[in-house]
Amino acid sequence: DAGITQSPRYKITETGRQVTLMCHQTWSHSYMFWYRQDLGHGLRLIYYSAAADITDKGEVPDGYVVSRSKTENFPLTLESATRSQTSVYFCASRDGGNSGANVLTFGAGSRLTVL
Amino acid sequence: AQRVTQPEKLLSVFKGAPVELKCNYSYSGSPELFWYVQYSRQRLQLLLRHISRESIKGFTADLNKGETSFHLKKPFAQEEDSAMYYCALYNFNKFYFGSGTKLNVKP
Numbered sequence: 001d002a003g004i005t006q007s008p009r010y011k012i013t014e015t016g017r018q019v020t021l022m023c024h025q026t027w028s029h030s031y032m033f034w035y036r037q038d039l040g041h042g043l044r045l046i047y048y049s050a051a052a053d054i055t056d057k058g059e060v061p062d063g064y065v066v067s068r069s070k071t072e073n074f075p076l077t078l079e080s081a082t083r084s085q086t087s088v089y090f091c092a093s094r095d096g097g098n099s100g101a102n103v104l105t106f107g108a109g110s111r112l113t114v115l
Numbered sequence: 116a117q118r119v120t121q122p123e124k125l126l127s128v129f130k131g132a133p134v135e136l137k138c139n140y141s142y143s144g145s146p147e148l149f150w151y152v153q154y155s156r157q158r159l160q161l162l163l164r165h166i167s168r169e170s171i172k173g174f175t176a177d178l179n180k181g182e183t184s185f186h187l188k189k190p191f192a193q194e195e196d197s198a199m200y201y202c203a204l205y206n207f208n209k210f211y212f213g214s215g216t217k218l219n220v221k222p
Contacts, residue, residue: 042201043203092159103149
């Protein structure tokens with residue numbers, strides 16, 4: 001689905017550097033999420049947002065910062081990258097309506113390597 | 116606290132064999148459960164939801180509240196079913212995923 005895009009798709013950085021992963025969706029979905037995917041841990045929720053200017057922590061928020069000034073964008077920032085943050089990061093969105101679907105739609109993922 | 120457990124990291128079966136991917140959850144209320152699938156070089160996508168009680172690509176999953184399970188089943192596996200499968204639980208606007216099971220269907 002072209003409706004949710006992540007950039008960059010691949011990023012190599014060094015310990016201590018700041019990195020921002022971008023997520024953009026075109027559906028005007030209320031909810032957006034950031035997950036990291038690691039072997040043995042599956043998908044773990046980092047942060048999520050219920051609407052513009054409303055964000056909340058997930059399971060593993062330490063070391064990450066998010067913002068949501070516009071409904072369509074939900075950037076994830078690693079303020080000082082560490083090797084343990086080497087992972088594949090997935091952005092996802094969900095319509096906030098009362099359709100009862102509660103279905104997540106995922107981006108293609110951003111593979112981050114911290115050296 | 117809610118938790119989703121997928122005990123098998125890897126499941127290998129031969130084409131045509133039945134397959135069952137296990138998922139157990141811990142949750143005090145009425146859960147809303149899902150199976151997501153990630154095929155090679157594709158995005159994570161919804162496979163099925165327990166509330167719709169549907170069969171997708173021959174897969175079914177039944178919610179067993181007594182055993183707190185939501186196992187994914189298919190009577191005859193196909194090679195194109197090879198993928199990573201994640202069980203997920205929805206609670207208060209958040210989705211919790213298991214660690215995933217990689218299904219390998221051998222010819």
